[in-house]
Amino acid sequence: MAFKQGVTANRLTDGAVVYLVSAGHWSELLSDVTAADSKECAERLMGIAETDAATKVVGPYLIDLDPTSDEPEAVSLRERLRAAGPSVRLDLGYQAERD
Secondary structure, eight states, rough: OOOOOOEEEETTTOEEEEEEEEETESSOGGGOOBBSSSHHHHHHHHHHHHBBBBTEEEEEEEEOOOOSSSOOOBHHHHHHHHHOOOSTTTTSSSEEEHH
């Protein structure tokens, strides 16, 4: 079975959902996430994320990504909802700015 994970967290300044791109760099777009293809690589990404914890982000953790997709795509419904933004009013929040 193929393996693919990325790191997500919430930005300290505004609480936005962010994804680890590289050391010290976070993006609001799931499509920018750095995908780990092994457990060892995922552990290295978490190490990078933990150095940013309490200065840039809070609560970093690994998420499963669809290993069959060319673009990073979250597997769980929870993570797909976090990536899409609040689901109550689509005309509010950062998801409205994307349209």
